[in-house]
Amino acid sequence: MSSIRLFILSSFAEHGPMHGHRLRLEAERKHMPLWTDISVGAVYGAAKRLADEGLLREAGQEREGNRPTRQLYEITDGGRQALAELRRAGLSEVWFKYDPFDLALTRSDPAELDALPAQLAERLLRVEEMLEERRLMADNARAYVGLAEEWALRHSVYRLEAERRFLEELVAAAPDIVTDKRQPRPRKQKTLDEARRSLDGAKRR
Numbered sequence: 001m002s003s004i005r006l007f008i009l010s011s012f013a014e015h016g017p018m019h020g021h022r023l024r025l026e027a028e029r030k031h032m033p034l035w036t037d038i039s040v041g042a043v044y045g046a047a048k049r050l051a052d053e054g055l056l057r058e059a060g061q062e063r064e065g066n067r068p069t070r071q072l073y074e075i076t077d078g079g080r081q082a083l084a085e086l087r088r089a090g091l092s093e094v095w096f097k098y099d100p101f102d103l104a105l106t107r108s109d110p111a112e113l114d115a116l117p118a119q120l121a122e123r124l125l126r127v128e129e130m131l132e133e134r135r136l137m138a139d140n141a142r143a144y145v146g147l148a149e150e151w152a153l154r155h156s157v158y159r160l161e162a163e164r165r166f167l168e169e170l171v172a173a174a175p176d177i178v179t180d181k182r183q184p185r186p187r188k189q190k191t192l193d194e195a196r197r198s199l200d201g202a203k204r205r
Helices: 003-015 020-029 040-052 077-092 100-106 110-144 147-182 192-204
Strands: 056-062 070-075
Touching (some): 003 077, 040 056, 070 077
Antiparallel strands (some): 056 070
């Protein structure tokens, strides 16, 4: 699901024909970089790609004062269909992405195990700093956004709060992890296929 495609198509559906600069101003007005993965500068190229796909089309030109003539675009019927699907996917699909941190934790350098607790504690401090920054950002933005955008901002705060709780428990467990790395506890052997069957069974329950 592409956030930038959803933003661009929904903007044209809401506001009608626009040029690229107006679209960029809309992204800035909506404070998109605060609560999405959209870069304001990327909307020009993304809009051009949507036009190449037939989801946007040329809709005349516009000139204001001494400024250069700008090409206007509007959403097509195909674009509206694509927008409906993007909206459905964005609201209904749950997105989960594995964090490279987890792999790094399980592949720690045996020669650097003594440093692991301090590294985890430092990561916790960085997450706490990020959390405070996001809280402040959300508080400051509240007067400029609608209720839906306010809840979107809260989402990142809640996710960082969960990450902080995880790291607090992980830091407490770090000495035991170091011990287990050096003197591994007994483990059962299970093939990848067996692990997948166990996971599938758990999902069905």
